[in-house]
Amino acid sequence: MARAKANTARTDPDESGAEPLPEDIRAMSFEQAMQELEAIVRELEQGEASLDAAIEHYSRGAQLKRHCETKLKEAKARVEKITVGSDGTVSADPADLD
Amino acid sequence: MTEPTAPTPTPTPAPATPGNVPELSVSELSRALKRTVEDAFSYVRVRGEISGFKRAASGHLYMTMKDTDAVLDAVCWRGTAGRLSVKPEDGLEVIATGRLTTYPGRSKYQIVIDSLELAGEGALLKLLEDRRKALAAEGLFDEARKRPLPYLPDVIGVVTSPTGAVIRDILHRLRDRFPRHVLVWPVVVQGEAAAGQVADAIAGFNALKPGGSPGGSAGGAVPRPDVLIVARGGGSLEDLWAFNEEVVVRAAAASAIPLISAVGHETDTTLIDFAADRRAPTPSAAAEMAVPVRSDLLGDLMDRERRLVGAVHRGVTDRARALEGLARGLPKPAQILDAATQRLDDGAERLGEAMPRALRHRARELEQTAARLRTPTQVIRHGERQLADAAQRLAQGARAAIDRRGERFADRRLGARLDRAAGAAIGEGADRLERAGAMLESLSYARVLERGYAVVRRADDGTLVADGAALTAGEGIEIEFARDTRRHALVSGDGRGSSTKSKPKAAAKRPPGVAAKQGDLF
Numbered sequence: 363m364a365r366a367k368a369n370t371a372r373t374d375p376d377e378s379g380a381e382p383l384p385e386d387i388r389a390m391s392f393e394q395a396m397q398e399l400e401a402i403v404r405e406l407e408q409g410e411a412s413l414d415a416a417i418e419h420y421s422r423g424a425q426l427k428r429h430c431e432t433k434l435k436e437a438k439a440r441v442e443k444i445t446v447g448s449d450g451t452v453s454a455d456p457a458d459l460d
Numbered sequence: 461m462t463e464p465t466a467p468t469p470t471p472t473p474a475p476a477t478p479g480n481v482p483e484l485s486v487s488e489l490s491r492a493l494k495r496t497v498e499d500a501f502s503y504v505r506v507r508g509e510i511s512g513f514k515r516a517a518s519g520h521l522y523m524t525m526k527d528t529d530a531v532l533d534a535v536c537w538r539g540t541a542g543r544l545s546v547k548p549e550d551g552l553e554v555i556a557t558g559r560l561t562t563y564p565g566r567s568k569y570q571i572v573i574d575s576l577e578l579a580g581e582g583a584l585l586k587l588l589e590d591r592r593k594a595l596a597a598e599g600l601f602d603e604a605r606k607r608p609l610p611y612l613p614d615v616i617g618v619v620t621s622p623t624g625a626v627i628r629d630i631l632h633r634l635r636d637r638f639p640r641h642v643l644v645w646p647v648v649v650q651g652e653a654a655a656g657q658v659a660d661a662i663a664g665f666n667a668l669k670p671g672g673s674p675g676g677s678a679g680g681a682v683p684r685p686d687v688l689i690v691a692r693g694g695g696s697l698e699d700l701w702a703f704n705e706e707v708v709v710r711a712a713a714a715s716a717i718p719l720i721s722a723v724g725h726e727t728d729t730t731l732i733d734f735a736a737d738r739r740a741p742t743p744s745a746a747a748e749m750a751v752p753v754r755s756d757l758l759g760d761l762m763d764r765e766r767r768l769v770g771a772v773h774r775g776v777t778d779r780a781r782a783l784e785g786l787a788r789g790l791p792k793p794a795q796i797l798d799a800a801t802q803r804l805d806d807g808a809e810r811l812g813e814a815m816p817r818a819l820r821h822r823a824r825e826l827e828q829t830a831a832r833l834r835t836p837t838q839v840i841r842h843g844e845r846q847l848a849d850a851a852q853r854l855a856q857g858a859r860a861a862i863d864r865r866g867e868r869f870a871d872r873r874l875g876a877r878l879d880r881a882a883g884a885a886i887g888e889g890a891d892r893l894e895r896a897g898a899m900l901e902s903l904s905y906a907r908v909l910e911r912g913y914a915v916v917r918r919a920d921d922g923t924l925v926a927d928g929a930a931l932t933a934g935e936g937i938e939i940e941f942a943r944d945t946r947r948h949a950l951v952s953g954d955g956r957g958s959s960t961k962s963k964p965k966a967a968a969k970r971p972p973g974v975a976a977k978q979g980d981l982f
Contacts, residue, residue, distance in 0.1 A: 391610070391611065391612065392611060392612040392757070393610075393611030393612060396757075396760065396761070396764070399761075399764050399768070400764060402768065403764050403767045403768050403771060406767075406768065406771035406772055406775065407767060407771045409771070409774065409775055409778065411775075413775065413776070413779055416772055416775045416776075417772070419772075420768060420772040423764075423768045424768070427761060427764065427765050427768065430757075430761050431761060433612065434754060434757055434758055434761065436614075437638055437639045437640070437754050438639055438641075439631070439634065439635050439639035439640065439641075439642070440639075440640075440641045440642065441631060441642045441644065442641070442642070442643050442644070443622060443643075443644050443646060444643055444644065444645040444646065444661075444664070444682070446664065452664060452667075452668065452682050453682060454643055454682045457622070457644060459622055459623075459627050459628065459631060459644060
């Protein structure tokens, strides 16, 4: 089935083999993660944090970066067409509209 | 348009004579009229302004169409009314399409409307403006209702025709910028059904459950889009009319999912544009609004990563440098120990030396003090030396005095003085000789003996005893007293102290004073 194929083609963010990301980061949108990453970078650049805090910030920054990267890697075009059944249920089927 | 055929009074016979004119009932005539009108005007388009619009409880619509000189009753049966693309209202200039019929019961004729369209651009624009004002008054277009578009939507819902250039443009542009999961809700975008379908599609997307697995429609649940695009290509005002319909505008305003409208070309404005959260001038532009450019984001991300790594690296090296600087100022433990050990060694060494040195020092002091301490023997010996010295000088002095007197005497015996004075001087010379003899006698040691001193000699050999210590106990001595008195004695004791019976010639008791006085005699 084309539908099944589409499903297996999906990239799973956690298949990278790296340490799993914290739940709160995984729940983040790309933009939220980017914003926090920027904030962390700026704070680190000011160099006022203690060494421990800096290391902690860095590892969180690295996780945020990994999350953003995953989100960017997920970029896969997929087009589906909505079909409304006679009972009003909505389903989507792969479509080639090009 | 079908030209109305000239009414031909077919049912009625030709008027021959008044007597021949058949007599018709009203109903017959009305039926005849009805047939004639319906045959002749079975399909007409008529233009006029709506007035007296009324929706009956039955669902039929009644109104009058009019222009400056005439009026025409119009009716729209319920079955048709729901399909009208233009919602009739008073004052609307419309073109009605339908057939004419009569209503015999009231001697009226009317048009039965099949469809209704707006007449003329100006009328449409006026309607549009009026509707816009009405909806704006409801607050549907308020800026406060606008929601920001998601930065990077996972799923994009597109409401448009599945065929044609619009969906292709959108998909291409999405793929160029950031390929995404796109759900297309196919609708017709023109005609009477369009508005309803578009409104249903918007509502349908909103009805999807949030959190439906993104991209995972295989499991059944269709993912809810994060952003909607309602799109249609360019066209005439009438072509785009569905997007001005109230039902569409209301659906767009009610959409909980942020919505981008992209209807027609840039210059075309439809009412959905006012209700949408963002208005895109073209479908491609809508795709651009919906997603950022992936390569830009990758660039941004890389830049941030570089800064992140750089900043933390700098933080660590700065601290390492600071630590190094501080460590330089910190003396090495070994050095501290070395110095302390050295001090300890030094102290221990000096401690070891201190006691002997102190003892030596004390010993030296004692020695020096002891050295200054004279034994009585030494004191006596010293006195004796002084006495002997004095005695010697006494003897010398005496001899010298004798010599000088002798010389003087000799001088006086010289020359004429001697001759002249010889006689007289003999007596004087004799006196002087006598005196000199007495003086000489007085200077002899015999006189010293007269002052209480004694001369001690060893009995056996007659040698003078100067040092009492040289005598041994039991030794015999001869003691000479004044006037040549000699007595013999035996030494007892060991010579120390004053236990000896002998009285040395230079006894320590008085010698310095005596010697000085004796010296003074000369």
